[in-house]
Amino acid sequence: MxxxxxxxxxxxxxxxxxxxxxxxxxxxxxxxxxxxxxxxxxxxxxxxxxxxxxxxxxxxxxxxxxxxxxxxxxxxxxxxxxxxxxxxxxxxxxxxxxxxxxxxxxxxxxxxxxxxxxxxxxxxxxxxxxxxxxxxxxxxxxxxxxxxxxxxxxxxxxxxxxxxxxxxxxxxxxxxxxxxxxxxxxQKPFVFLLLEPPGSGKTTLCRTLFAVAKVPVVSGDLTYRQLSDGRIAASDALVAAISSDFSPQYDRVAEKVLAQGLANDLVEVWCGRGGEGAFAIDSYVPEKYQEQIEDAFRARGYVPVTLNWDMQRSMSAPNEAEKKANSYVETLVDWATETQASILRVTKIRSPALARILSGWHLDHPVNGQVVTDDEQFTVAGWGLAHDMGATDLQCYVRTATGTDVFKLDRRWQDAVKARFKDQVDVPEKLLHCGFRFARNKSELVPKIKFGFVANGEEIPVARFGLAETPGDQPSLSRRLLSKVGASVWRRR
Ligand SMILES: C[S@@+](CC[C@H](N)C(=O)[O-])C[C@H]1O[C@@H](n2cnc3c(N)ncnc32)[C@H](O)[C@@H]1O
Structure with missing residues (x-):
């Protein structure tokens, strides 16, 4: 040799x-x-x-x-x-x-x-x-x-x-x-992992890159939705995690699924949808779980290629958004108490004499608890009727620091009359004019405006209008705000 x-x-x-x-x-x-x-x-x-x-x-x-x-x-x-x-x-x-x-x-x-x-x-x-x-x-x-x-x-x-x-x-x-x-x-199939948070451009990237290259894309959102509808088979644990309290906020769903240690179950489902060769995953995975996802793909014979990029996101993380909304409302409460002097406060007076008449009234502008600016007027409208078909001399009064105005009920307010005397066809014209409307300036709300009816010379107080004076005296604004954002916290000061 x-x-x-x-x-x-x-x-x-x-x-x-x-x-x-x-x-x-x-x-x-x-x-x-x-x-x-x-x-x-x-x-x-x-x-x-x-x-x-x-x-x-x-x-x-x-x-x-x-x-x-x-x-x-x-x-x-x-x-x-x-x-x-x-x-x-x-x-x-x-x-x-x-x-x-x-x-x-x-x-x-x-x-x-x-x-x-x-x-x-x-x-x-x-x-x-x-x-x-x-x-x-x-x-x-x-x-x-x-x-x-x-x-x-x-x-x-x-x-x-x-x-x-x-x-x-x-x-x-x-x-x-x-x-x-x-x-x-x-040759191992590649799996392209687009795991960035929602609003980072994953779907756009899939559309402009993978779709053009004819690489199938598995949508995480769609997969979650179909899992929640029972349209895809998966492990019981995964289905339970997704279906309980399902809402289409998919970043929350992802957090929940992965926090329960179901990365492997999820990858199993993705692989089933990805087909034989290479495919891409368009689904948010929080950074701390990304390695688990990559390992699960490796174990199934794939070469995971995780794509990372830096892009201004269009939305904040779900928990962050909720936390900020709640603390903003709490801040609004603080701001509201700081601006108490500009908030309209209405106090209704339940005087027994009011039972002697039929009446209705409302704040035309602004509503109770609203912030009032210096050049705004507040207006009240309503009606009053005595039970005795006009025998009682009924008027209104408005009392401010500078004096008392007594005025007639002379606005036509047919609805109120019809409601009261619906069976009587011949309601006297005089009774159809039972309405009133008055406007006052913000400056007159200090100390307070008193409003009521005068029946045969006797005053029947109805309400006081003023500006909220003490912190905590005007919680309705804050309550309304809190209920609007669905916040569960109400911090009473
Ligand atoms: C040119 S030498 C190369 C040796 C070594 N691979 C190297 O590069 O230094 C080719 C070698 O292949 C072996 N060989 C040729 N046909 C073979 C076969 N059918 N089965 C196993 N070995 C074979 C020869 O005996 C020889 O040792």
Whole structure:
């Protein structure tokens, strides 16, 4: 057997050390390594040196295998053809300067790929024929004539794998081909993870990128909705987490699901919807759970590619929005108490004499509890009727700090009359005019405006109008605000 590999002290036809450099082997620490056509075991020895947990070399030459075993007793060598590979999966398999010896080169490559672990690498060191076509080219060498693949043919053989030409390998004397190192791995589907918060542009990115590239997109929102409707099968725990108190605020749903440790269940559903190959996920995942999601995809054979970008969001986080709204209302309460002097305060007086008449009135403008500006007037409108069909002389009075105005009820207020005397057709015209309306300036509200009826000369007080004086005396504004935002807190000062 001619000396092929070079060791210190013995030079072979191949520059083994230079070849080793060009192979760019991954770290072999703790790995299972197989060298196919290992010759005298140069690369097996290196694998041992680099910390491989198990090193196996096969070669059809008994002499080569005998020498290899003598050189590296810690490695296992078998004198056998590559038609039959050693049992088990290997993390790294090397086939250097040997593919052209195979009867069916493509079949050998596929056989080696099948012997790789999921994340394993096949390192090929091959000569490629110079041809622009995809073909096998018969090449005359100094020692023999063999078929070598063109680059296109190699691409054809490797089309279902992920592969890369790493660079040139060492040239060998008398060899008319350029040699290359090629790394080949199982092709795993990519999953593109768009996990940014809502309002970050995920869906736009999907529309403008993945849809154009025909990469299917799984919408997280739609998945949650269909899970809540029972339209997709999933684990009981996931369905329960999504369905209980479901609301289409999907960032809240995501928080809830992931806080319950259901990342794996969720990924299971996503994978079911993603199809066979690569797909993208458009679904918010809080940062602290993103690694769990990536791991769950890895465990299912995907290569997760998480896309991160920095963009001004159109909305705040759900808890943050609620917290701010609540504390804003509390601040409004504080502000309201600071602006008490400008808030209209109405106090109704329940005087027993009021029972002697029928009446109704309301603040036309502004409403009770409203902030009143200096140049605003407040107006009151209403009506009054005595039970005795007009025998009583009924008037209104408004008393301010500067005096009392007594005025007639002279506005036509037919509705009130009809309601009272609905069976009587001939209601005297005088009674139809039972309404009143008066307007006062804000400045008159201090100290207070008193309003009431005068029946046959006797005053019947109805209400006092003023400005709220003491903090806490005017809680209606705050209450209204609180109830409007649905805030559960009411801080009484
Ligand atoms: C050119 S040498 C390359 C040796 C080594 N891989 C290197 O690069 O230094 C080719 C090797 O392949 C081996 N070989 C050829 N046909 C084989 C087969 N069918 N099964 C196993 N080994 C084979 C030869 O015995 C020889 O040792």
């Amino acid at each position: 001619t000396q092929y590999q070079s060791f210190p002290g013995v030079k072979g036809a191949s520059e083994s050390l230079a070849k080793l450099r060009s192979l760019r082997l991954p770290s072999l620490q703790g790995k299972r390594f197989l060298d196919v056509g290992c010759n005298e075991g140069f690369f097996c020895g290196y694998a041992r040196f680099d910390g491989a947990s198990e090193v196996v070399g096969i070669d059809k030459s008994k002499v080569a295998v005998g020498r290899a075993q003598a050189r590296f007793p810690d490695c296992q060598f078998f004198a056998q053809s590559w038609e039959q590979l050693p049992a088990g999966q290997f993390d790294v398999i090397l086939l250097a300067s040997a593919l052209h010896y195979a009867e069916d080169q493509a079949a050998l490559v596929h056989r080696l790929m099948n012997a790789l672990t999921d994340d394993g690498t096949l390192v090929l060191e091959v000569g490629l024929a110079a041809s622009a076509r995809s073909e096998w080219v018969s090449v005359k060498r100094s020692i023999d004539e063999r078929l070598f693949p063109s680059r296109g043919k190699l691409a054809e053989i490797l089309e279902n794998y992920a592969w890369k030409i790493i660079g040139y390998s060492v040239q060998q004397a008398g060899d008319p081909l350029t040699r290359y190192t090629v790394h080949v791995r199982r």
